[in-house]
Amino acid sequence: MYRTHTCGELRxxxxxxxxxxxxxxxxxxxxxxxxxxxxxxxxxxxxxxxDGAVNAELSEKAxxxxxxxxxxxxxxxAERSSKNAKIPTxxxxxxxxxxxxxxxxxxxxxxxxxxxxxxxELRMKYRYLDLRRNVVRKNLELRNRLAFELRNYLxxxxxxxxxxxxxxxxxxxGARDFVxxxxxxxxxxxxxxxxxxxxxxxxxxxxxDRYFQIVKCFRDEDLRADRQPEFTQIDCEMSxxxxxxxxxxxxxxxxxxxxxxxxxxxxxxxxxxxxxxxMEFYGSDKPDIRFGMRFTDITKEAQTKDFVVFNQSEYIGAxxxxxxxxxxxxxxxxxxxxxxxxxxxxxxxxxxxxxxxGSLKSSVDKFYSQEDLMVWAEKTNAKPGDLILILSGEKAxxxxxxxxxxxxxxxxxxxxxKTVFAPLWVVDFxxxxxxxxxxxxxxxxxxxxxxxxxxxxxxxxxPGAVRxxxxxxxxxxxxxxxxxxxxxxxxxxxxxFECLGFTKEQAEYQFGFLMNAFKYxxxxxxxxxxxxxxxxxxxxxxxxxRDCIAFPKNNSGRDVMIDAPSxxxxxxxxxxxxQVKIEKV
Numbered sequence: 001m002y003r004t005h006t007c008g009e010l011r012x013x014x015x016x017x018x019x020x021x022x023x024x025x026x027x028x029x030x031x032x033x034x035x036x037x038x039x040x041x042x043x044x045x046x047x048x049x050x051d052g053a054v055n056a057e058l059s060e061k062a063x064x065x066x067x068x069x070x071x072x073x074x075x076x077x078a079e080r081s082s083k084n085a086k087i088p089t090x091x092x093x094x095x096x097x098x099x100x101x102x103x104x105x106x107x108x109x110x111x112x113x114x115x116x117x118x119x120x121e122l123r124m125k126y127r128y129l130d131l132r133r134n135v136v137r138k139n140l141e142l143r144n145r146l147a148f149e150l151r152n153y154l155x156x157x158x159x160x161x162x163x164x165x166x167x168x169x170x171x172x173x174g175a176r177d178f179v180x181x182x183x184x185x186x187x188x189x190x191x192x193x194x195x196x197x198x199x200x201x202x203x204x205x206x207x208x209d210r211y212f213q214i215v216k217c218f219r220d221e222d223l224r225a226d227r228q229p230e231f232t233q234i235d236c237e238m239s240x241x242x243x244x245x246x247x248x249x250x251x252x253x254x255x256x257x258x259x260x261x262x263x264x265x266x267x268x269x270x271x272x273x274x275x276x277x278x279m280e281f282y283g284s285d286k287p288d289i290r291f292g293m294r295f296t297d298i299t300k301e302a303q304t305k306d307f308v309v310f311n312q313s314e315y316i317g318a319x320x321x322x323x324x325x326x327x328x329x330x331x332x333x334x335x336x337x338x339x340x341x342x343x344x345x346x347x348x349x350x351x352x353x354x355x356x357x358g359s360l361k362s363s364v365d366k367f368y369s370q371e372d373l374m375v376w377a378e379k380t381n382a383k384p385g386d387l388i389l390i391l392s393g394e395k396a397x398x399x400x401x402x403x404x405x406x407x408x409x410x411x412x413x414x415x416x417x418k419t420v421f422a423p424l425w426v427v428d429f430x431x432x433x434x435x436x437x438x439x440x441x442x443x444x445x446x447x448x449x450x451x452x453x454x455x456x457x458x459x460x461x462x463p464g465a466v467r468x469x470x471x472x473x474x475x476x477x478x479x480x481x482x483x484x485x486x487x488x489x490x491x492x493x494x495x496x497f498e499c500l501g502f503t504k505e506q507a508e509y510q511f512g513f514l515m516n517a518f519k520y521x522x523x524x525x526x527x528x529x530x531x532x533x534x535x536x537x538x539x540x541x542x543x544x545x546r547d548c549i550a551f552p553k554n555n556s557g558r559d560v561m562i563d564a565p566s567x568x569x570x571x572x573x574x575x576x577x578x579q580v581k582i583e584k585v
Contacts, residue, residue: 002072002102008044012091014077021046021094022072022102024132025065026112035062036093039073042137047080047093048073061099068105068112068129074098125560127551139548143536145261147214150234153256157249159210159236164199166192166216171510176220178229186577192218195529197446198514200237201486204525205517209239214532226478226534226545229557234481234535237527243469243485246526247425250481254423254473261539264421271424278426283403285429288477290422291415293319293406295399296380298390307367309348315395317402320380321409324387325353332363339391339405346401352376352388407477416476418541423475431455431468432499440501445470447496447511449484450526456492463499473530478538483528490518 003022010019023041030036035050052059065071075096084090109126110118114135123130130136151161170177170191177191193199195217203211213235220229238246251270258264271289278287281294299316310316327335332351339346352362352373360373382388389405391398410416431451432441441463443449451459455466469485487493493515497507508515536548546552553559573580 006043007039007041007046008088010046010077010089010092010094012079014092015079017077018074019077019094020072020074021048023070024105025067025069025071027067028063028065030063033059035059037062037065039071040132044089045087046089047084048075048096049078049093050096050099055097058096058099062096065101066105066107068108068132069101070103070105072100072102121554121560124546124552124554127561131550136547139536139540139542140550142261142540143532143548146257146532146536146539149257149260150212150214150253153253154210154212154236157210159212160208162203162208162211162213164193164196164203164213164215168193168199169510171198178218178220181576181578183576194219195233196235197448198511200235200527201448201514201522201525202517204237204239204486204488205520205522207239209523210237211527212236223553223555223557226537228533228545228549229553231545232532234530234532235527236483236529237525239523239525241485241524241526243427243471243526246483246485246528247471250473250528250530251425254475254480257535257539258421262421266421266423273424273426274428275426275430276428279399282406283399283401284477285426285472286474286477286479287424287426288407288410288416288422289424290417290420290476291410291413293321293409295319295402295406298376298379301372301375301379302390302392304372305367307364310392313392313394313398315398316390316392317398318376318380318388318390319402319406319409320382321387321389321413322383323385324409324413325355325385327351327353327387335389335405335408338408339401344401344404345397346391346405347393349405350390350392352382352390354382354384354386354388356384358384418476421475421538423473426472426474427470428452429468429470429472430464431459431466431470432463434464438501441499443496443500444468445482445484447500448486448493448514450487450492451496459495459499469526471528473528475538478534479531480534480538481528481530483526485524485526488518488522488524490515490522493518 001020004020007021007023021039023039026038026040026045028035028037033052035052037048038045039048050059050062073094073096075094077092078095080091080093108129110116110122112129112132114133116123116133167180167190170179170189175194177194180190180192182188182190196213196215200211215233215235216230217233218230221227223229255266258266275285278285283295295317297315298318302310302316336349339349350363352360354360354377360370360377362368362373376388380388391402391405430444431449433444435442445468450469452467452469458466471484472482473480487496494507533545533548537545540548542548551559551561558564
């Protein structure tokens with residue numbers, strides 16, 4: 001056999017055992033007549049020792065080993081004279097008697113160590129080398145462990161893991177579909193699923209009352225740190241449930257994962273926050289509640305003088321940063337530049353310093369008296385030593401800008417500790433949102449989300465006021481998962497399609513199969529989908545999901561390792577009845 005033990009397995013109790021190891025050469029060192037080689041595999045590192053006085057030929061062969069050579073050695077376990085407490089095998093070494101080079105390696109383009117000299121693009125081009133690094137491998141091991149915990153929890157609660165199709169019908173609602181031409185059906189296309197939404201609902205109609213799937217999903221959208229064109233969902237659905245049933249089961253799942261993987265226990269029920277409260281006080285439907293700095297509306301209090309900027313604003317919002325009154329002018333200018341960035345878009349920022357002596361110093365001193373500023377301080381619950389930061393403008397835009405300012409202050413003050421987890425449910429989302437570009441309503445979640453029973457009548461008179469039976473699981477400002485109770489009545493589903501501007505013909509063409517299924521006794525049902533990639537990155541303390549995916553795409557949606565997407569040849573195009581026309585920009 002190639003090995004009797006792994007490179008992370010041997011300990012002091014194995015001394016004098018004859019063993020065989022195999023792996024990659026991490027580094028080689030020559031000290032006097034001794035040559036030492038660090039041998040690495042997935043499980044760890046073991047030091048190999050070659051004594052030139054005992055076997056000069058073998059020692060010389062070891063000295064010629066390059067980084068990432070694949071080798072096999074046989075030897076005896078011995079106690080190290082110079083122990084290494086930083087690795088589990090640091091008490092022992094292998095006195096090598098036989099060395100076999102299984103494969104040589106060119107010098108890798110970057111160092112394969114935890115702290116590497118390779119940039120993102122280079123590491124992604126040679127991802128198979130990057131995956132050898134301990135820090136990256138640990139993320140995938142964590143992913144594997146999370147998948148096991150999820151399956152274990154759900155199967156114990158009678159969920160059935162069921163696969164759904166990957167080649168489906170395009171239903172262009174939401175993000176763009178990836179489409180696949182059909183050779184056997186000229187001119188027709190499959191789509192890759194953005195989620196298994198309609199199929200899991202059909203499984204509920206079929207009587208599979210508890211379904212789950214760890215499934216690949218695809219969305220053709222612009223990318224950022226927490227987005228990939230292909231991603232993995234933990235997709236779940238239940239029959240004969242109301243919202244509270246779903247929240248109870250999946251709050252239990254999240255608690256179970258944190259307890260078993262992070263040794264973090266949540267003993268209290270998760271906070272439930274209505275969508276309107278999240279937007280009003282945090283400017284986001286995924287608020288980070290690890291720290292305070294909730295927004296305070298001071299519009300009424302600030303529109304009392306001749307300060308035109310405030311008087312022309314729909315909304316004036318403030319946050320109070322504790323203990324920051326000592327911020328310098330340079331630091332305040334830096335914050336102003338931050339909120340004026342194009343991606344945030346504020347026109348400026350007003351500040352009020354609540355000095356230790358009780359006086360108030362502001363960038364709008366000439367418009368407001370000490371008494372005026374004290375009103376703001378009292379409303380924001382500021383105290384001596386605090387700093388009040390204020391933005392103004394159109395309300396929705398200003399709330400978003402304040403959200404970015406709040407998160408930035410949280411970062412600067414060290415309040416967003418990745419070892420602290422603050423979960424909550426955001427509930428009572430709007431069912432619909434107005435699409436200015438198309439001048440119609442669109443579904444905030446998807447067309448199958450059920451309205452609150454008490455709001456159904458509003459679908460005819462005031463669709464924008466209808467609340468959804470929808471919920472998101474949010475942890476540390478990350479939307480970990482979301483779901484809803486579904487519409488199971490064909491008449492209500494038809495009414496929903498009407499609100500979304502579908503004609504009966506359009507609804508029948510795109511979703512007729514689901515509407516027909518509802519004719520045959522659809523049970524009340526609902527579910528949720530968690531982002532597996534996001535879940536892993538949250539547990540691992542990563543800023544990007546890319547490092548917990550084995551072979552991710554870059555920010556342009558390219559796999560730079562295999563150079564995809566790529567052009568296909570004319571023969572393939574002809575078989576698919578396709579012609580390619582690239583328009584010049």
